[in-house]
Structure formats: structure tokens, C-alpha cells
Amino acid sequence: MELGWLLWGAGVLLLLHVLMELSPAVNFALRIGFYCLLCVVGSALAAPVCLLVNGGRTVKNMRIIKTVVKTFKYFFGVRFEVKGLENFEIEGPAIIVSNHQSILDMMGLMEVLPDDCVQVGKKELMYAGTVGLIIYLGGVIFINRKSTTSAKMVMAEVAKTMAADKVKVWVYPEGTRNCTGDLLPFKKGAFHLAVQAQVPVIPVVYSSFTTFYNPKKNLFTSGKIKVEVLPAIETKGLTSGDVSDLTDRCFRTMRETLFRLSGCPSEAKDSS
Numbered sequence: 001m002e003l004g005w006l007l008w009g010a011g012v013l014l015l016l017h018v019l020m021e022l023s024p025a026v027n028f029a030l031r032i033g034f035y036c037l038l039c040v041v042g043s044a045l046a047a048p049v050c051l052l053v054n055g056g057r058t059v060k061n062m063r064i065i066k067t068v069v070k071t072f073k074y075f076f077g078v079r080f081e082v083k084g085l086e087n088f089e090i091e092g093p094a095i096i097v098s099n100h101q102s103i104l105d106m107m108g109l110m111e112v113l114p115d116d117c118v119q120v121g122k123k124e125l126m127y128a129g130t131v132g133l134i135i136y137l138g139g140v141i142f143i144n145r146k147s148t149t150s151a152k153m154v155m156a157e158v159a160k161t162m163a164a165d166k167v168k169v170w171v172y173p174e175g176t177r178n179c180t181g182d183l184l185p186f187k188k189g190a191f192h193l194a195v196q197a198q199v200p201v202i203p204v205v206y207s208s209f210t211t212f213y214n215p216k217k218n219l220f221t222s223g224k225i226k227v228e229v230l231p232a233i234e235t236k237g238l239t240s241g242d243v244s245d246l247t248d249r250c251f252r253t254m255r256e257t258l259f260r261l262s263g264c265p266s267e268a269k270d271s272s
């Protein structure tokens with residue numbers, strides 16, 4: 001009986017291995033599927049721990065989530081080289097903005113996430129099973145991207161409570177995933193938030209994944225991601241009229257950094 005199960009297991013593994021060797025599409029799907037499975041199982045294990053230790057929805061749960069997610073990179077041979085972590089050492093609230101390439105970003109996010117920091121996420125994530133539950137427990141701020149009015153209202157509320165709660169807020173200003181090796185134009189919500197709360201903006205840039213990860217080409221191998229936390233940009237004294245300039249300035253700095261980290265200096269020149 002037991003030998004039978006073993007043979008079945010070995011057979012299935014062998015079949016998967018052969019399929020992965022034969023078809024890049026299967027290889028890619030299985031690796032991404034495994035990532036999602038890790039997220040689902042990790043969340044299912046972390047959720048009760050969060051509830052027992054911290055009792056409910058609170059940013060303190062991020063520490064637990066971070067501990068779990070930081071182990072994921074070993075399964076995929078993804079490595080991080082981080083610079084500038086000292087730029088996070090700001091007492092109290094700040095807005096952190098970074099580029100968003102893929103669902104794999106959750107690994108990069110947790111690799112550098114400072115204490116007391118929540119993210120802004122699309123509300124659809126709330127319904128992603130156990131992952132939705134863990135994101136909810138971590139205190140993520142949910143916005144409805146289809147309704148600018150309601151998203152703005154949520155963000156205005158956050159601006160008010162940031163100082164009292166002493167939390168940092170992590171926003172992906174591109175507003176969606178983008179794995180082209182360049183940045184999408186930034187949405188302005190993050191920068192309105194920074195100006196309304198009069199808190200600094202800290203840009204974080206991840207080098208392009210394109211050399212080891214490309215869903216269109218079914219590419220997902222091991223790889224190194226360079227991360228740089230840039231110096232904070234102050235917003236004290238700025239008003240809503242300055243938001244466009246602030247957005248542009250952040251965009252340009254981050255784009256240059258992205259090209260430098262990804263090793264394409266010629267494009268960096270083009271961007272100026």
C-alpha cells in the first residue's frame with residue numbers, strides 16, 4: 001500500500017519534471033502556481049498566529065507576515081541586494097513609493113519593509129481567500145480604483161490618521177503591475193497624501209525583473225534584484241498646487257534609478 005503511494009508520488013513528480021523540461025509554458029505556470037500556493041498556505045498558517053499574538057487587524061501583524069514572506073525567495077533562487085536602508089530611519093509617518101512589476105513584488109516588499117508600515121492595495125485583494133484575510137489583518141488600506149472619488153476619500157482619511165497612528169504608508173504610484181522595464185506614469189494619490197499629511201516621500205526602486213521574469217515569454221528563472229531606498233523628499237510647506245511638481249520629481253528620480261540599477265544607462269539619458 002505505502003509502496004504504491006510512493007510510486008504514484010514519484011511518477012507524478014517525474015511527469016511534472018518532464019513537462020517542465022518540455023514546455024516553458026508549463027514550467028512558468030507551475031512556478032507561478034507554486035508561488036501562489038506558498039502565499040495561500042503561508043497566509044493560512046500566519047493568520048491564526050496574527051490573531052493569537054495581536055488579536056485582530058493591526059500593523060503589528062506585518063512583522064509576522066514579513067517573517068513568513070522573507071523565506072519565499074529561497075524557493076525560487078531570487079536574491080536581493082539592498083542599499084540605502086538608513087533612509088527609512090525617519091521617526092514617525094512617511095509615504096513610501098515604489099515601482100510595481102509583478103505579484104513577486106511581495107517578496108521584495110517584505111525584504112525591506114520598515115516597522116509600522118501599511119500598504120495601499122486594490123480592494124479586490126480582500127477576496128483572495130486566505131491571502132485576503134492576511135492582508136486585511138496586516139492593516140492594508142483598501143481602495144476602489146474604479147472610483148477616484150471614493151479612493152480620494154479613503155486617502156484623505158489616511159492623511160488624517162497617519163500622524164496619530166505614526167504609521168508609514170507604502171503606495172505603488174503606477175497603480176498597477178508593470179513588467180516592461182520602464183515606469184508607467186504616476187498617479188497622484190500618494191503625493192496628495194504626502195502633502196496633506198505634510199510628511200516626507202521616500203522612493204524605493206527595484207531593478208527590472210525582465211532578465212529573469214517575463215510572463216509573455218514564460219520566463220521565470222532565478223535572479224538577483226537590486227533594491228535602493230532613496231533619500232526622503234520633504235514636503236513641509238508644500239500645498240496641493242505643488243503636487244504635480246512633486247510627482248514629476250519623484251518619477252524622474254525613480255526612473256533614472258531604475259535604469260541605473262537595471263544596467264541600461266542609454267535609456268536613462270533618453271529620459272532626461
Ligand SMILES: CCCCCCCC/C=C\CCCCCCCC(=O)SCCNC(=O)CCNC(=O)[C@H](O)C(C)(C)COP(=O)(O)OP(=O)(O)OC[C@H]1O[C@@H](n2cnc3c(N)ncnc32)[C@H](O)[C@@H]1OP(=O)(O)O
Binds near residue numbers: 065119122140151
Ligand atoms: C504570510 C504570507 C502572506 C503571503 C501573501 C503576501 C501578502 C503580502 C502582505 C501584505 C502586502 C499587501 C500589499 C498589497 C499591494 C497591493 C498593490 C496594489 O494593489 S497596487 C493597486 C492599488 N494601488 C493604487 O492604485 C495606489 C495608487 N493610486 C492612486 O493613488 C490614485 O491616485 C487614486 C486611486 C487615488 C486615483 O487614481 P486615478 O486613476 O483617478 O488617477 P489620478 O491621476 O491620480 O487622479 C485623478 C485626479 O484626481 C486628483 N487627486 C488624486 N488624489 C487626490 C487627493 N487625495 N486629493 C485631491 N486630489 C486628488 C489628481 O491630482 C488628478 O487630478 P489632476 O489630473 O491633477 O487635475
Ligand SMILES: CCCCCCCCCCCCCCCC(=O)OC[C@@H](O)COP(=O)(O)O
Binds near residue numbers: 121128130
Ligand atoms: C477564493 C480563493 C482565491 C485564492 C487566490 C489566491 C491567490 C494568491 C495570490 C497571491 C498574490 C499575492 C498578493 C499580490 C498583490 C499584488 O501584487 O496585487 C497586484 C495588484 O495590486 C495590481 O493590480 P493589477 O492591476 O491587477 O496589476
